[in-house]
Amino acid sequence: MIANLLSAVRALLALTRHLAAILLAASVLVNFANIIGRYFFAVSITWAEEIMLFLMVGCVFTGCCAVAWEGRHIRMDVLVTLLPKAARDVLELLFELLLIATSALVAIFSWPVVSQLYAFDERSAAANFPMVIPQAMIPIGYMLMAFFVAVRLMTRRRD
Secondary structure, three states: OHHHHHHHHHHHHHHHHHHHHHHHHHHHHHHHHHHHHHHHOOOOOOOHHHHHHHHHHHHHHHHHHHHHHHOOOOOOOOOHHHOOHHHHHHHHHHHHHHHHHHHHHHHHHHHHHHHHHHHOOOEOOOOOOEOHHHHHHHHHHHHHHHHHHHHHHHHOOOO
């Protein structure tokens, strides 16, 4: 069962990494097209800034999954590294559990906002893009991050 779980996690990680790369590349392409249009044709794309922002939000919240899986998220652990190994292990476990709890809470509390954006069909000003899509990336990204950290904690002794 653990092998199947790890296989599913690896597949989901590959998917999120590819999606983050695609969103980043799309943002760069939109920016490049806007630069070409602005400086060579004196016409800018009116919706480019909004779409690039939405693409970057998607990139960040899909890319954070790989960071969480590898345990490479930003931590203030200068003092923790000075502690003995047993105390350091306990604190690192506590920090990981706190990350899971915080991520789950952010996802839970942000979901009503996403539901309201969907219900009201809220759209962006320049691109007329549904706001539910970039806003939904926040709870989805945080839930995936909590899931990956939980699986990493459950399987780290077995690796």
